[in-house]
Amino acid sequence: MDVVFLIGRILFATLFVFSGLTAHMGSQGVQYAKAYNAPAPELLVPLSGGVIVAGGLMIVLGIWADLGALLVGGFLLAITPIMHAYWKEQDPQMRAMQQAMFMKNFALIGTALILFYAYNQLQGGAGLSITDPLFSRWG
Secondary structure (H helix, E strand, O other): OHHHHHHHHHHHHHHHHHHHHHOOOOHHHHHHHHHOOOOOHHHHHHHHHHHHHHHHHHHHHOOOHHHHHHHHHHHHHHHHHHHOOHHHOOOHHHHHHHHHHHHHHHHHHHHHHHHHHHHHHHHHHOOOOOOOOOOOOOO
């Protein structure tokens, strides 16, 4: 089962590592964020890219993966209502696309919380991880 846990971590985290390295580190991400009136895109897009790359790598490698899950979840919680505000879209196709992205991000926030919980409960028993979780077990 340790291999299944590792495969799940890789599949989940690959999205964030890839997105952080591609969309967030170049001018494309900044321009996209500007189009949605995101605050301080020149600063926050590359910074958030670094956060999700770090969080994703922490999850894949199992290095304080509980913290990595919180970083990814916090990123999603912060950007989802700004970048996928489907209620602001006038075009029905754009509204539907942004609503789908909004709901996808909510599901990913849930996945990050589940991963945080799993590491918290398993502590050192999380298979194929380099370190134990950063946070101590909660009641």
